[in-house]
Structures are given as structure tokens and as C-alpha cells.
Amino acid sequence: MLEHPLTMWQQMESLGYTRRDFLRFASWLAAAAGIEASGIGQVVHAMETKPRIPVLWLHFQECTCCSESFIRSSHPIVADVLLDKISLDYTETLMAAAGHQAEKSLHDTMKKYKGEYLLLVEGAIPTNDDGVYCCIGGRSAQDILTEVAEGAKAIVCWGSCASNGCIQAASPNPTGATPVHTLISGKPIINVPGCPPIAEVMAGTIVHLLAFDRIPQLDGLGRPKAFFSRRVHDTCYRRPNYDAGLFVESFDDENAKRGYCLYKMGCRGPVTYNACGVMRWNNGVSYPIQSGHGCIGCSEEKFWDYGPFYQHLASFPGFGIETTADKVGVALGIATAAGIATHAISTNIRKRKQIQQEIAGSDTIADDTKGGA
Amino acid sequence: MPNRIVVDPITRIEGHLRIEAEVKDGRIVDAYSAGTMVRGLEIILKGRDPRDAWAFTERTCGVCTTVHALASVRTVENALGIVVPPNAELVRNLMFCAQYLQDHVVHFYHLHALDWVDVVNALKADPVKASGIAQSISNWPKSSPKYFADVQKRINTFVASGQLGIFNNGYWGHAAYALPAEVNLIAVAHYLEALEWQKEIVKVHTIFGGKNPHPNYLVGGAPCAVNIDEANALNAERLAYVGRLFDEAATFVEQVYLPDLLAVAGFYKDWGAIGGGLTNFLAYGDLPVAGYNAPESFKFPRGIVLNGDLSKVHEVDGKDADQIQEFIAHSWYEYEGGDAVGKHPWAGETKLKYSGPKPPYDHLDVDQKYSWLKTPRWKGQPMEVGPLARMIVAYAAGNKEVQELVNGTLKSLDVPVTVLFSALGRTAARGLETKLVAGWAKEFFGTLVGNIKNGDTRMVNNERWDPATWPAQAKGVGMTEAPRGALAHWIVIDNTKIANYQLVVPSTWNASPRDAQGQRSAYEAALIGVPVADPEQPLELLRTIHSFDPCLACAVHLYDERGSYVHRIESF
Numbered sequence: 001m002l003e004h005p006l007t008m009w010q011q012m013e014s015l016g017y018t019r020r021d022f023l024r025f026a027s028w029l030a031a032a033a034g035i036e037a038s039g040i041g042q043v044v045h046a047m048e049t050k051p052r053i054p055v056l057w058l059h060f061q062e063c064t065c066c067s068e069s070f071i072r073s074s075h076p077i078v079a080d081v082l083l084d085k086i087s088l089d090y091t092e093t094l095m096a097a098a099g100h101q102a103e104k105s106l107h108d109t110m111k112k113y114k115g116e117y118l119l120l121v122e123g124a125i126p127t128n129d130d131g132v133y134c135c136i137g138g139r140s141a142q143d144i145l146t147e148v149a150e151g152a153k154a155i156v157c158w159g160s161c162a163s164n165g166c167i168q169a170a171s172p173n174p175t176g177a178t179p180v181h182t183l184i185s186g187k188p189i190i191n192v193p194g195c196p197p198i199a200e201v202m203a204g205t206i207v208h209l210l211a212f213d214r215i216p217q218l219d220g221l222g223r224p225k226a227f228f229s230r231r232v233h234d235t236c237y238r239r240p241n242y243d244a245g246l247f248v249e250s251f252d253d254e255n256a257k258r259g260y261c262l263y264k265m266g267c268r269g270p271v272t273y274n275a276c277g278v279m280r281w282n283n284g285v286s287y288p289i290q291s292g293h294g295c296i297g298c299s300e301e302k303f304w305d306y307g308p309f310y311q312h313l314a315s316f317p318g319f320g321i322e323t324t325a326d327k328v329g330v331a332l333g334i335a336t337a338a339g340i341a342t343h344a345i346s347t348n349i350r351k352r353k354q355i356q357q358e359i360a361g362s363d364t365i366a367d368d369t370k371g372g373a
Numbered sequence: 374m375p376n377r378i379v380v381d382p383i384t385r386i387e388g389h390l391r392i393e394a395e396v397k398d399g400r401i402v403d404a405y406s407a408g409t410m411v412r413g414l415e416i417i418l419k420g421r422d423p424r425d426a427w428a429f430t431e432r433t434c435g436v437c438t439t440v441h442a443l444a445s446v447r448t449v450e451n452a453l454g455i456v457v458p459p460n461a462e463l464v465r466n467l468m469f470c471a472q473y474l475q476d477h478v479v480h481f482y483h484l485h486a487l488d489w490v491d492v493v494n495a496l497k498a499d500p501v502k503a504s505g506i507a508q509s510i511s512n513w514p515k516s517s518p519k520y521f522a523d524v525q526k527r528i529n530t531f532v533a534s535g536q537l538g539i540f541n542n543g544y545w546g547h548a549a550y551a552l553p554a555e556v557n558l559i560a561v562a563h564y565l566e567a568l569e570w571q572k573e574i575v576k577v578h579t580i581f582g583g584k585n586p587h588p589n590y591l592v593g594g595a596p597c598a599v600n601i602d603e604a605n606a607l608n609a610e611r612l613a614y615v616g617r618l619f620d621e622a623a624t625f626v627e628q629v630y631l632p633d634l635l636a637v638a639g640f641y642k643d644w645g646a647i648g649g650g651l652t653n654f655l656a657y658g659d660l661p662v663a664g665y666n667a668p669e670s671f672k673f674p675r676g677i678v679l680n681g682d683l684s685k686v687h688e689v690d691g692k693d694a695d696q697i698q699e700f701i702a703h704s705w706y707e708y709e710g711g712d713a714v715g716k717h718p719w720a721g722e723t724k725l726k727y728s729g730p731k732p733p734y735d736h737l738d739v740d741q742k743y744s745w746l747k748t749p750r751w752k753g754q755p756m757e758v759g760p761l762a763r764m765i766v767a768y769a770a771g772n773k774e775v776q777e778l779v780n781g782t783l784k785s786l787d788v789p790v791t792v793l794f795s796a797l798g799r800t801a802a803r804g805l806e807t808k809l810v811a812g813w814a815k816e817f818f819g820t821l822v823g824n825i826k827n828g829d830t831r832m833v834n835n836e837r838w839d840p841a842t843w844p845a846q847a848k849g850v851g852m853t854e855a856p857r858g859a860l861a862h863w864i865v866i867d868n869t870k871i872a873n874y875q876l877v878v879p880s881t882w883n884a885s886p887r888d889a890q891g892q893r894s895a896y897e898a899a900l901i902g903v904p905v906a907d908p909e910q911p912l913e914l915l916r917t918i919h920s921f922d923p924c925l926a927c928a929v930h931l932y933d934e935r936g937s938y939v940h941r942i943e944s945f
Contacts, residue, residue, distance in 0.1 A: 052534070052536055054536070059389070060410075061410060061412050062435070063387075063432050063433060063434050063435035063436075063438075064387045064388070064434070064435040064436050065432070065435020065436075065438060065586040065587055066435070067435070067436075068435050068436055068438065068586045069435075069586055071568065071571070071572065072571075072572040072575065072585070072586075073572070074572060086538075087536035087537075087538045088538045088539050089536075089538055089539075089541060091539060092382050092384045092385075092386075093384070093385065093386075093387070094384075094385065094483060094484075094539045095384050095385070095539045095540075095541070096384075096385075096487045096492070096539060096540050096541075096542070096543030096544075097384065097541065097542035097543050097544075098380055098382065098383050098384040098385070098915055099379070099380040099381060099382065099383070099911075101542040101543070101544075101910075102382060102384050102542065104542055105541045105542045108541075126412075129727060130731055130732060131732060132705075132727040132729065132731070132732060133410065133411050133412070133413075133725070133727075133745075134389065134409065134410040134411075135389070135409045135410070135732050135734075136381065136382050136389055136409065137381045137382060138381065138730075138732060138733050138734040138735060138736070139732055139733045140732040140733070143732065143733065166432075167412070167414065167417065167429060167432045168412035168413065168414075168417070170417045170429075171417070172416065172417070173417075174412075174413030174416045174417070174725060175411065175412060175413055175725075177412070195432065195587060196435065196586055196587065198584075199572075238605070250833075250835050250838065251591060251593070251594070251596060251598075251832075251833045251835060251838070252594065252598050252831065252832045252833035252835065256598040256606075257598045257599070257600040257603060257606050257830070258600070258603060258605065258606075259598075259600075259603060259604070259605020259606055276584075281579050281583065281584040281585065282572065282575060282576050282578075282579040282584070282585055283572075283576075285576045285579040285580060285614075286579045286580055286583055286584070287583055287584060288582075288583030288584055288589050289583070290583065290605070291579070291580065291581060291582055291583035291588075291589065291596065291597045292583075292596040292597045292598050292606070293582070293583055293589035293591065293596035293597075296428055296589075298587075304417075304429070308421070308422035308424070308425055309422070309424070309425045309428060310422070310424055310425070
């Protein structure tokens with residue numbers, strides 16, 4: 001049992017928020033977590049009755065972009081809730097205490113809330129050479145992770161580092177950087193990849209756990225389906241240009257100024273599963289493609305090694321681009337939803353041929369899929 | 374008999390940092406700074422496409438996101454002889470300014486303030502008095518007695534819940550906290566407001582670079598095309614958005630950050646004589662007005678000040694093999710040629726060679742190698758980098774804007790110019806340059822709009838985009854000023870691929886271990902003489918280290934002279 005069973009609603013009420021604020025917030029959370037309107041009542045009920053959950057946030061081989069993204073959460077009261085409504089008992093980025101006082105906070109929560117606390121991990125874990133490549137308080141990252149994971153109710157892996165290794169795991173992976181799921185078993189693990197993940201995807205994942213006290217539906221790679229079930233390509237507002245064969249040929253050319261498709265500039269949208277096209281970044285302001293640069297595929301495993309960023313994806317003779325892109329997705333270990341295949345079939349075949357011819361005319365490299373370095 | 378204090382992790386920074394310090398008679402007499410995490414990015418970069426390097430190096434740091442990408446594209450452009458269009462330079466300047474505005478505000482309120490502000494003491498404040506103080510120092514509208522009473526009620530509820538979250542086990546009630554309860558309350562209110570505001574200014578990155586953290590860059594220019602008659606490009610709406618964000622930022626800096634900084638500083642004038650250190654300052658300078666290749670046009674000037682001598686500014690040349698070199702006498706690396714040699718980054722090597730204790734360990738052997746950071750030197754001398762270095766170099770270079778602002782501030786606080794060489798000086802310099810940057814951003818924005826109005830919409834120079842146009846071998850250096858200080862990348866390109874890539878980052882200058890001659894780098898030097906009233910609560914040590922805004926994670930533990938832990942405090 002938690003010792004301080006103030007519910008989220010009681011907390012908000014005591015902070016001066018009105019019932020209307022609370023309901024609006026609950027609706028927003030529900031929307032962010034991908035819950036349909038009929039489920040909002042459940043969210044409200046959950047928040048009225050749930051106490052604050054203790055949360056421990058560990059930092060390993062990281063650049064801290066996930067922490068930075070997290071504090072960008074956009075709804076007016078989300079940052080407050082994430083600081084005040086969960087009990088963030090350990091995070092090296094923001095906590096007042098340092099050194100032993102910091103470690104005391106960590107260990108107090110581990111002991112007091114054994115089996116109850118939520119563990120958030122930012123960063124990969126170096127496993128080469130006894131883990132000397134990341135030590136905190138004289139202990140290796142792997143040692144700390146193993147200990148803290150033991151009593152966790154569930155683990156959320158923030159970003160590509162913790163979910164799939166990210167940049168330090170890029171070839172030749174000098175430190176043996178490893179994602180959490182290969183080191184820890186027997187616990188629910190939610191992977192939220194991205195470099196970093198979108199702030200509202202991070203908030204939405206936490207909210208899902210808080211409001212429903214259950215793990216969101218995950219795909220085969222442990223990612224919440226709510227945010228990672230669609231390719232950036234399929235949700236891209238520039239998609240009609242792709243279907244019509246209208247491409248940027250070089251940065252800042254006339255086609256770039258018209259906002260055409262960035263496929264030929266190396267856009268990884270066709271092989272990247274993320275919510276950028278739907279939710280966009282920083283409260284819906286834009287996303288990479290909208291601002292003129294291709295997607296670099298930052299939420300996909302091994303994206304750093306998947307060829308130079310400005311080399312466009314492979315196109316094989318005899319296949320339409322759509323089919324090829326989907327196959328590449330499968331090759332990357334991505335489950336392809338039936339809906340995508342249907343869409344591919346319904347895409348205008350004549351136009352696809354046109355595109356194919358155009359691409360065949362450029363310097364396509366057939367073995368792109370083997371990746372770079 | 375000195376006590377050995379170890380702080381690991383040092384929190385409220387980026388990265389993993391550990392400080393070991395020896396305390397005698399209530400003061401630090403020696404200190405060792407250790408970076409305890411490494412990823413090997415320089416090794417990973419070898420053999421890659423130079424045009425991709427910005428994305429890899431940007432991931433060096435997500436707190437000062439964007440600055441490594443900027444250094445990287447400049448490095449590649451320098452190697453290949455690419456000059457970017459004026460609009461691209463302006464977009465880069467605007468992204469640079471947005472980063473400073475967000476990063477410095479977050480540093481002040483969320484990383485540094487808790488060293489000066491006692492959150493729990495704010496519960497004792499009189500909201501009416503707090504309102505009076507707030508209104509006497511600023512026109513910021515959120516300053517009524519009711520507002521401060523609400524904030525206080527909110528903290529009260531939080532504390533009463535028993536779950537203190539990120540404020541748990543802080544050094545609340547420490548004798549070194551000197552603010553009246555009312556100023557503590559104002560600072561806590563603005564801690565919360567700043568947290569909400571900081572997510573707005575980064576939208577400048579989202580508009581130009583598609584996302585934040587880690588917006589997109591491009592060798593040759595900026596990826597965001599301009600077309601005032603198109604929804605899918607930079608148009609009037611996008612530009613108006615940027616303009617509004619910078620207007621709001623300037624208001625926040627002028628009405629919240631600076632008044633708070635001055636109010637807090639007024640109660641800690643003694644810290645104008647603590648935590649100084651090297652008095653050697655290096656700034657590469659940035660914010661070009663006439664292009665990156667004309668450093669004399671930079672808003673932040675380039676140069677070096679030695680031994681606190683403001684009468685002379687020395688020149689720095691990143692290409693001169695005898696000027697900037699990295700040493701590994703106390704770093705877990707090995708060089709061909711041994712530990713005694715220094716290497717210019719073009720000839721630099723990154724070969725990891727750990728020789729420290731096997732984890733878990735209690736303390737490092739500081740007589741041997743003890744850090745993952747190399748030790749950079751300029752002509753053999755240690756340098757401090759960061760906001761203070763930028764302001765000192767600009768001041769010494771005769772920059773009127775900087776001199777007026779610095780002199781005016783010193784006068785209003787009634788303190789002599791020597792207080793600049795201190796922990797407080799560093800924290801003040803950060804605030805002052807933020808004010809300058811807020812003003813410069815408006816200038817750059819006006820110039821960009823003017824260019825577009827006059828029909829110049831170019832954003833990219835594509836002449837050298839195709840690797841077929843590159844020379845077989847090329848070398849480049851790209852410099853910038855990260856919020857935390859002088860940052861440069863060096864590249865060697867061989868047959869269109871990266872043959873060598875080296876980064877010398879601000880925290881390498883500041884946080885590195887001592888060199889073979891035993892010369893301390895900036896952190897270690899600044900800690901000498903810092904008082905530690907209670908070795909179990911080394912608040913003063915954190916205050917000094919945080920004044921640099923460290924960009925690696927660190928941690929602090931306390932040891933006695935035999936290396937065993939000193940007693941820990943209980944939570945308050």
C-alpha cells in the first residue's frame with residue numbers, strides 16, 4: 001500500500017485547479033494516449049482514485065535528449081503533473097540532491113515501494129570490459145540497472161538508446177552498448193524509441209500506465225501501438241506528392257520550395273514507424289519533413305548503420321516502390337500491418353511505374369539495404 | 374588531516390561526473406574531476422559520409438542540442454570550401470540564439486537555482502511582502518499577493534504529501550542558504566513558470582529544423598526552403614511565429630530571469646570572491662554578421678585572455694598544430710607515442726584504454742589515470758570556457774555593448790570588476806549574455822525578413838553537395854560557442870569518407886583531469902579554497918561546479934581520509 005494515497009484529482013483540487021481544468025486535462029490525456037472518446041470516463045475515474053506512483057529515472061549512456069524532450073510536454077499543465085502527480089524520486093537531471101543524498105532517495109524508494117515503483121531508463125548499457133564505460137557512484141550501469149529493475153512494477157525504456165542501443169551501439173559499438181530488453185527479463189518492458197521520442201508520446205505512455213494501471217498494447221518490438229503502428233510515410237502530408245511522382249531533386253530547388261516529397265533526398269519515412277506525421281513535434285508545430293529535411297529514421301533499430309542519410313532507399317527492378325519499401329520494413333524486423341499492404345495495392349499503379357522509371361534513371365544503388373559502416 | 378569528499382553522481386547536469394575533493398579546516402585544498410561515461414562517438418564516425426556527421430555529433434548532448442550539429446556542418450564546409458548563403462547563416466544564428474535563451478534559463482532555474490534557493494524555506498514567506506519585492510524589481514504581471522499565496526499553498530500541499538520527488542534529500546536549511554523567505558518564494562514561483570516557458574522558445578528549432586531536441590541541419594545551408602507563396606515552406610506565418618517567440622523570450626529574460634538573477638546575487642556578494650580558478654579564458658566567438666569566415670564580424674568575439682589581464686586579447690587559430698592539443702596523462706586512453714605527447718585534433722587519436730579500478734569501486738586512483746575526458750591545452754595552458762570567458766574576451770576586446778552592460782551591472786550591485794572571476798561572476802555572465810542574445814535575435818530576424826522581402830530566398834549552396842566534386846583529401850575545423858563554452862570539431866576527409874573526426878567540447882576544457890605537468894583544469898582549479906561548512910552536505914562544492922553548467926553527469930560521495938564514506942545525512 002502507498003503511504004500517501006492522495007489521488008490525482010485531490011492533488012489538482014488542492015492546487016487550485018477547477019473540476020473543469022481537471023476534466024479537460026483528463027480528456028487531453030486520453031487523446032494523447034490514443035483512447036477513444038468513450039474511454040474518457042475511465043481516465044477520469046482512474047485519476048480520481050489513483051495515488052501518485054513513485055518513479056525512478058535512471059541515466060546511462062545517453063545525451064539526455066529524452067529528459068529534455070520530456071520537459072517539453074506541451075499541454076499547459078502536463079509538466080506540472082509529471083513533476084507533481086507522479087513522484088519522481090530519482091532523476092539525475094533535475095533532482096536537488098547529489099551524491100549520497102541522491103543515492104539515498106533511490107534506495108529509499110526501492111525499499112519502501114518494492115514491486116510498486118515504475119522504472120524509467122534513459123540511455124544504453126555498456127557491457128564490454130566489466131561495464132567500465134559508464135559508472136555512477138563507482139558502480140557499473142548494468143549493476144545498477146539489475147538492482148533497480150528487480151523491484152520495479154514495469155520498465156519504460158525512453159528513446160532509442162534504452163530501446164535499441166542507438167548511437168553508441170552503431171558500428172563498431174566500441175563499448176558493447178546494449179538495450180534494456182536484452183539484459184532484463186521477467187518484467188513488463190515498454191520500448192519508446194526515437195532520438196528523442198516526441199514529448200507527448202512520452203507523456204502519453206506514462207498517462208496510459210497511470211490511468212489504466214496496465215501496459216498499453218505493444219507491437220512485436222515492445223512499442224506502444226498507439227504511437228508506433230504507422231509509418232511516417234503513410235501519415236505524411238507530403239505523401240500525395242510521392243504518389244504523384246513529385247520529388248525534391250536537390251535541397252532548396254524549386255521542388256523543395258513547393259514542398260514536394262523528400263524520398264530522393266534519403267527520407268526514411270517509408271521504413272520508419274513513429275507518430276511524427278500525426279502528432280508532429282513541440283505541440284504540433286512541425287516535423288522534420290515539414291521543415292524540409294527527410295526523416296532520418298531515428299526510432300528504428302540500427303538506423304545509424306542503415307546507409308548514409310542522404311542516399312535514397314533501395315528500389316528493386318520489377319517491384320513497385322510501395323512493395324519495396326514494405327519489404328525493407330519487414331527486413332528491419334517491423335511488423336507490417338495488413339492495412340498498409342491494402343494501401344499499397346490501392347496506390348495508382350500507373351504512377352508507381354512512372355516513379356520507378358524516374359528512379360531507375362538516377363544512381364540507385366541496389367544493395368542499399370546492406371547499410372553503411 | 375584533510376577529508377576526502379567524493380560526489381558521484383553530481384546531479385542537475387548533463388552526463389556523468391564525479392568530483393573527489395580534499396577538505397582541510399573547512400576549505401577545499403585539492404580536487405579531482407572525473408568523467409565516468411564514454412561512448413566512443415569519434416570511433417563510430419570513422420568511415421562515414423561527412424555530410425552525416427552533424428546528426429551523429431548532435432547526439433553528443435541533448436541539453437545543448439543543436440550546437441554540435443552547427444560545429445559539424447561548419448567543419449565539413451570548412452574542409453570543402455563551402456560558403457553558405459546569408460539566409461542560412463541567419464537561420465543558424467536564430468537557432469543558436471533560441472538555444473541560448475532556453476538553455477541558460479533552464480540552467481538558472483532548474484539546474485543551478487537549488488544551490489542558492491531554499492525551496493522549503495519559501496513556506497515561511499509572507500506572500501504580501503513577496504509581492505512587494507517582486508513588483509519593485511520587475512513589471513512581470515504575475516506578481517500579486519494572491520499569486521504568491523497560491524504558489525505557496527501549492528508547495529505546502531506538495532511537501533505535506535510526504536512524497537517530495539525531485540526535491541527529496543536536498544540540503545534544505547543549510548547555513549549557506551542566504552535568501553529571505555520571500556525571495557525564495559519568488560524564485561520557486563519562477564522555477565515553475567520557467568519550466569512552462571522553456572518549451573515555447575524551442576519551437577524556433579521546430580520551425581527551422583523540424584523538431585527539438587535534435588533539430589535537422591544540412592551541410593551547405595539550412596534545409597528549410599523559403600517560399601512566401603507556399604504553405605509547405607517558410608512563409609509569412611512561419612516567420613511571424615518565430616518573431617513572436619523571440620519577443621516573448623526577450624520579455625521573459627528582461628522581466629523574470631535578470632531581475633531574479635540580480636536579486637539573488639545581491640544576497641550572495643561574498644561568492645564574488647569564491648570559486649574563481651584559472652583566470653585564463655578562451656572563446657572561439659560566434660554569431661556572424663558578415664559570414665562565418667569573417668570572425669571579426671562576430672557578435673561574440675574570438676580570442677584569449679591570460680591571467681585575468683584585460684589589457685590584451687591573444688589570437689587563437691584552430692588550424693595551428695602547436696596551439697590546441699589534447700593530452701592523456703590522466704585519461705583512460707592510449708596514444709601512439711605515449712602519454713607525454715599532446716596531439717592536435719587533426720592528428721588526434723581515440724583509443725579507449727581503461728586502467729582504473731574495476732567497478733564497484735570506492736574511489737579512483739587520482740595519481741594515475743582517472744577520467745574519460747582528455748585534457749586540452751592552448752599552447753600548453755589550461756583554459757576556462759563558457760559565458761564568463763565570452764564576456765571577459767568581449768570586454769577585453771573593447772566591445773562597447775558588453776562593456777556597458779557589464780559595467781552597469783557591477784555598478785548596480787556596487788561591486789568591483791574583480792568579482793567577475795568567481796562562481797557568482799560566471800552565473801552573472803550567463804544572465805547578461807542572455808539579455809544580449811535576446812536583443813541580437815531580433816536583429817537577425819529583422820535581417821532575414823528583409824532579405825526575403827528583397828527577393829533573396831536562397832538557403833543552400835549545393836555546389837559541393839555531390840562527393841564527386843570533393844578533393845581526394847581535405848581537412849577542416851569548425852568552431853562555435855556552445856552555451857557552456859568554446860566548441861570545435863576537426864575532420865580529416867579521405868576519398869569522400871571520414872578518416873578522422875575529433876571533438877574538443879566545452880566540458881573537456883573545463884572538467885578535464887590535470888595534465889602531465891600537474892596543471893589543473895578549470896573545475897579543479899575553481900574548487901581550491903571553496904568553503905565546505907559541512908562535509909556531509911557539500912552545497913558550496915555543487916554551487917561552484919554548477920556555476921560552469923557542466924555538460925556531463927557527475928556524482929558526489931563523501932569519504933574520510935582513509936577513503937571510507939563519511940556519515941550521510943538523513944532527509945530533512
